[in-house]
Amino acid sequence: MAEAHQAVAFQFTVTPDGIDLQLSHEALKQICLSGLHSWKKKFIRFKNGIITGVFPASPSSWFIVVVGVMSSMYTKVDPSLGMIARISRALDNTGYMSTQTKDVVSCFLFGTGLWVALIFTMRYSLRVLLSYHGWLFEEHGKMSRSTKIWMAMVRIFSGRKPMLYSFQTSLPRLPVPAVKDTVNRYLESVKPLMKEEEFKRMTVLAQDFAVTLGPRLQWYLKLKSWWATNYVSDWWEEYIYLRGRGPLMVNSNYYAMELLYVTPTPIQAARAGNTIHSIMLYRRKLDREEIQPTRLASTIPLCSAQWERLFNTCRIPGEETDTIQHLKDSRHIVVYHRGRFFKVWLYHNGRLLKPRELEQQIQWILDHPSEPQPGEAKLAALTAGDRIPWAKCRKTYFARGKNKQSLDAVEKAAFFVTLDETEQGYRTEDPEASLDSYAKSLLHGQCYDRWFDKSLTYIVFKNGKIGMNAEHSWADAPIVAHLWEYIMATDWFQLGYEEDGHCKGSTNPSLPCPTRLQWDIPEACQEVIQASLNTATLLADNVDMNSFPFHTFGKGLIKKCRTSPDAFIQLALQLAHYKDMGKFCLTYEASMTRLFREGRTETVRSCTSESCKFVLAMVDPTQTAEQKLRLFKAACEKHQHMYRLAMTGAGIDRHLFCLYVVSKYLAVESPFLKEVLSEPWRLSTSQTPQQQVELFDFSKYPNYVSGGGGFGPVADDGYGVSYILIGEHFIHFHISSKFSSPETDSHRFGKHLREAMGDIIALFGLTENSRK
Template sequence: MAEAHQAVAFQFTVTPDGIDLQLSHEALKQICLSGLHSWKKKFIRFKNGILTGVFPASPSSWLIVVVGVMSSTYTKVDPSLGMIARISRTLGTTGRLSTQTKNVVSNVLFGTGLWVALIVTMRYSLKVLLSYHGWMFAEHGKVSRSTKIWMAMVKVFSGRKPMLYSFQTSLPRLPVPTIKDTVSRYLDSVKPLMKEEEFQRMTALAQDFAINLGPRLQWYLKLKSWWATNYVSDWWEEYIYLRGRGPLMVNSNYYAMDLLYVTPTHIQAARAGNAIHAILLYRRKLDREEIKPIRVLGTIPLCSAQWERLFNTSRIPGEETDTIQHLKDSRHVVVYHRGRYFKVWLYHSGRLLKPRELEQQMQRILDDPSEPQPGEAKLAALTAADRVPWAKCRQAYFGHGKNKQSLDAVEKAAFFVTLDETEQGYRKEDPEASLDSYAKSLLHGQCLDRWFDKSITFIAFKNGKTGMNAEHSWADAPIVAHLWEYVLATDVFALGYTEDGHCKGDTNSSIPYPTRLQWDIPEECQEVMETSLSSARLLASDVDMNSFPFHTFGKGLIKKCQTSPDAFIQLALQLAHYKDMGKFCLTYEASMTRLFREGRTETVRSCTTESCNFVLAMEDPSQTVEQRLKLFKLASEKHQHMYRLSMTGAGIDRHLFCLYVVSKYLAVDSPFLKEVLSEPWRLSTSQTPHQQIELFDLERNPHHVSGGGGFGPVADDGYGVSYIIVGGNYIHFHISSKFSSPETDSHRFGKHLREAMSDILALFKLTANSKK
C-alpha cells in the first residue's frame, strides 16, 4: 500500500560488508518540510507574543522613542531630568566603555525604560476606561457627549491594529456584587413565581443568609477575585461541566446548522473537502492571531480567551471528574464513516491540503469497502452515555498497544469528521419534518457516529448538507458560531465549486491514502459499549425537537416598535409559555460577561413581575391595546436593564453559584443557597449571535441564511429554546423538550410562539409591509 511506503523514512539490512542503508528521499523530504512547518509556527507564535506583549505600542515605536531621546540630547535638552547622566556615571564605573559608547547606551536604556513606562501607563489607562460601563445604560439611540469622549479615548488607547489576544491584559476583572444587591435581585426575580406564604419563607431565608453566613462566604470570594483572573470561570468549568457524570450528548453538547435553502453541491466528499479546508484556513488565522477581536460598537473589546482551545482539544473522561486535553498543534483529523475510523493527514509537501485533495481523501474513505473491526462501529457510543463507564473502559482497555495509539489519534486530532450515511436538511415538500430530523441528527445522530468528547465534530451528510456538534466545557456557543460563519461564507463565496459539483483544483495521486485506525476491543468492553448505546438511544429517542424558520417578520419590523429585538422575543417566549402551560416558570436566558477577562456567561432571569403583568394583560380580553402597550414597554425596559446588569458583572446566578461552592469548601450548610441552586429552569433560552454580518450580503443573496443552532432540554419537564436573528426579515427557532413529559410538546409550543410573536406585533398596528 502507498501509505506503508510513505511511512518508512529509511530501511536497513545487515550484510557481510556492513549495514546497507536505503534512504527514502520522499519520506526524508516530508520530515524536513514538517520540521520547517513546526519552526515556522514557533516563530509566528514568538513574534505574536512580542506584539501582544508590547500592545498597545508596537516594536517600531521603541525605535521612535529611543531616536527621539538621543536626538534631544544633541540639542542640549535633557528629557530625563538627569537620569541619563546617572546611568552614564554608573556605566563609567566599569572603565571599559568610551564616552561616546556610554552616551549611546545611556540614551538607549533610558529610552527603553521610558517606552516600557508608556506601555504600562497606556495599558492601565485602557483598563480603567474599560471598567466604565455607564455607556451601556444610556437610552438607545442617544449617545451623550461624555460617552462620545470616553469612546474616543478607548480608541486612542486601543492601538491601530490589535490582534486577537491584544486586549487580554487590559480587560478589567469581573467584580463581585454585594450580598445585599444579589439577594435583593434574587427575591425580585422569584416573587412572581411564588405564592405569598412561600415568598415570605424565602425572604426570611435570604435575609438570614445576608446577615449571618453570607458575609463570611463573601470574604473568601473577594479574596479569590483579587488573586484569580476571574472568580467564576474556573469553578464554572469544573463544577458545571467537567464534574457532571451524565451524558454529554443532548444534555450538554449543542449543534450548528448549514445554510438552510442553499446546497452548493450534492457531492458529499466535495462539500466535506471545501468545508474542512475552510476550517483549516480559520485555524491558521487563529494560530497567527489574525482574527480580529470582537468589539462592541466597533470600540469596546470582548475577551478572546475562549478561542484558545477551539482546535486540537478533547475532553478526557475520569471517574470523578473529566479533564480537558489541549495541544498546541495537530496535523491530522480522524474521519468516521460506516463504522470505520480513518486518520487523514492535513499537510503534504509542507503545505495544507487543497480542497480538491481533501475531497479526494474523503472520496477514498467513501469508496473503501472494508468492514469495521469487532466493536469498532459502536466505539463512540461510550462518549454518548454516562461518563463513569467510559472512564473505566478507557483506563482498562485503551491504555496500551494499538488501542492506545488509535485513541490518541482520535483525541489528538485537530477535530473530528463524520461522513454521515443519511440525507438531511430542509426539504420544501416537507419543511417541518425535514428540519426536525436534521436538528436531531446534528444533536445526537445515531449515538455512535459522533465523537462527543471532541471540541468540535464536523458532519457532512450524504446529500451535501453539513453541520457541527460541539462540546460545551471549553467555550460557549459564540466561539463556534464565529468559526461556522467563516466556514459557510468561505465555502460558498471564496472557494466555490466547478460546474459538475467538485472542488476546484486538481487531484494529487502522490498523497498517501487515509490510514485505517486499528483496534483490538475485548468482549467485556464491547458489552459496556452495548449498554452505553442502549441508554444513549433511549435518551436520543426521547428528544422532541421542533426547528422552524419564522418569516412573518424580523428585526427590521421589531425595531419599528422601538424596542430591543431580544426583549421582544423574550416577552413572546413568556407569552407562548403561558399559552402553552397556563403558568409562569423560572426562565434562563444566557448572556455573556466577556467585557471582563476570561468571562463566560451569566443568567438573565427573563420571567419578571413586569413580564408577567404584560402576559396576563395579553390574555385578559378586558384589557385595552393602550394598557397592553404600556405594560409591554415596562416589561421590555426591565428586561433590557437586567440584561445590561448581567453583562456588566451585576448578575445574580454566578455570584450565588460561587458562594455555594465556597460553602461546600468550608463544609457549612446554607438552606438558602441549597434551595436556590436546586430550582429547575423549565424554560431555558439562548440567542445565537450573528457576528460577521460583512461575510453575507443578504440583499444580493437572500437565501444564504443559516438556521443557527440549538441544544437539548435542560429540565425533564421543560423547554430549551434557541434562536438566531438573521438580517431584517428572518428569525429561526429551535425548540426542544422530552416526549416522556406529559406536560410538554415542542410543536405545540412552536405554534404558541408564532401566535405570540404576531399578537405582540399587532399591538403596534404594524404589518410586514409597514413603511412608517
C-alpha cells in the same frame, strides 16, 4: 499495505558485507518539511507574543522613542530630568566605556525604560476606561457627550491594528457584587413565581444568609477575585461541566445548522473538501492571531480567551472529573464513515492540502470497501453515555497497544469529521419534519457516529448538507458561531465549485492514502460500548425537537416598535409559555460577561414581575391595546436593564453559584444557597449571535440564511429554546423538550410562539407588509 509503507522512514538489513541502509527520501523529505512547519509556527507565536506583549504600543514605537531620546543629546535638551546623567555615572564604575559610548548606552536604557513605562501607562489607562459601563445603560440611539468623549479616549488608547489577544491584559477583572444586592435581586426575580407564604419563607432565608453566612463566604470570594483572573470561570468549567457524570450528548453538547435553502453541491466528498479546507484556513488565521477581536460598537473589546481551545482539543473522561486536553498543533483529522475510523493528514510537502486534494482523500474513504473491526462501528457510543463507564473502560482497554495509538489519533486530531450516511436538510415537500430530523441528527445522530468528547465534530451528510456538534466545556456558542460563519462564507463566496459540483483544482496522485485506524476491542469492552449505546439511545429517542423558520417578520419590523429585538422575543417566549402551560416558570437566558477578562456567561432571569403583568394583560380580553402597550414597554425596559446588569458583572446566578462552592469548601450548609441552586430552569433560552454581518449580503442573496443552532432541554419537564435573527426579515427557532414529560410538546409550544409573536406585533398596528 501502501499506507503502512508510507510510515517507514528507513529500512536496513544485515548482510555479510555489513549493514545495508535503505533510506526513504520521500519520508525524510516529509520529516524535514514537518520540522520547518513546526519552527515556522514557533516563530509566528514568538513574534505575535512580542506584538501582543507590548500592545497598545508597537515594536516600531520603541525605535522611535529611543531615537528621539538619543537625538536630545545633540539638541542639549534633557527629557530625562537628570536620569540619563545618573545612568551615565553608574556606568562610570565599569571603567570599560568611553564617554560617547556611555552617553549612547544611557540614552538607550532610558529610552527603553520610558517606552516600557508608556506601555504600562496606556494599558492601565485602557483598563480603567474599560471598567466604565455607564454607556450600556443609556437610552438606545442616544449617546451623551460624556460617553462620546469616553469612546474617543478608548479608541486612542486601543492602539492600531490589534491582534486577537491584544486586549487581554487590558480587560478589567469581573467584579464581585455585594451579597445584599445579589440577594435582593434574587428575591425580586422569584417573587412572581412563588405564593405569598413561600415567598415570605424564602425572604427570611435570604435575609438571614445576607447577614450571617453570606459575608463570611463573600470574604473568600473577594480574596479569590484579587488573586485569580476571573473568580467564576474556572469553577464554572469544573463544577458545571467537567464534574458532570451524565452523558454529554443532548445534556451539554450543542449543534449548528448551515444555510437552509441552498446547497452548493450534492457531492458529499466535494462539500467535505471545500469546508474542511475552510476550517483549516480559519485555524491558520487563529494560529497567527489574525482574527480581529470582537468589539462592541466597533470600540469596546470583548475577551478572546475562549478561542485558544477551539481546535486540537478533547475532553478526557475521568471517574470523578473530566479534564480538557489541548495541543498547540495537530496536523491530521480523524474521519468516521460506515463504522470505520480513518486518519487523514492535512499537510503534504509542507503545505495545507487544497480543496480538491481533500475531496480526493474523502472520496477514497467513501469508496473503501473494508468492514468495521469487531467493536469499532459503535465505539464512539462510549462518548455518548455516562462518563464513569467510559473513564473505566478507557483506563482498562485503551491504555496500551494499538488501541492507545488509535485513540490518541482521535483525541489529538484537529477536529473530528463524520461522513453521515443519511440525507438531511430543508425539504420543500415536508419542511417541518425535515428540519426536525436535521436538528435531531446534529444533536445526537445515531449516538455512535459522533465523537462527543471532541471540541468540534464536523458532519457532512450524504446529500452535501453540513452541520456541527460542539462540546461545551471549553467555550460557549459564540466562538463556534464565529467559525461557522467563516466556513459558510468561504465555502460559498471564495472557494466555490466547478460546474459538475466538484472542488476547483486537480487531484494529486502522489498523496498518501488515509490510514485506517486499528482496534483490538475485547468482548468485555464491547459490552460496555453496548451499555453506553443503550443509555444514549434512550436519551436521544426521548428528545422532542421542533426547528422552524419564522418568515412573518424579523428584527427590521421589531425595531419599528422602538424596542430591543431580544427583549421582544423573550416576552413572546413568556407569552407562549403561559399559553402552553398556563403558568409562569423560572427562565434562563444566557448573556455574556466577555467585557471582563476570561468572562463566559451569566444568567438573565427573563421572567419578571413586569413580564408577568404584560402576559396576564395579553390573555385578558378586558385590557385595552394601550394598556398592553404600556405594560409591554415596561417589561422590555426591565428585561434590557437585567441584561445590562448581567453583562456588567452584576448578575445573580454566577455570584450565588460561587458562594455555594465556597460553602462546600468550608463544609458549611446554607439552606438558602442549597434551595437556590436546586431550582429547575423549565424554560432555558439562548440567542445565537450573528457576528460577521459583512460576510453576507442578504439584499443580494436573500435565501442565504442559516438556521443557527440549538441544544437539548435542560429540565425533564421543560423547554430549551434557541433562536437566531438573520438580516432584517428572518428568525429561526429551535425548541426542544422530552417526550417522557406529559406537560411538554415542542410543536405545541412552537405553535403558541408563532401566535405570541403575531399578537405582540399586532399591538403596534404593524403587519408583514409594513416592513416594505
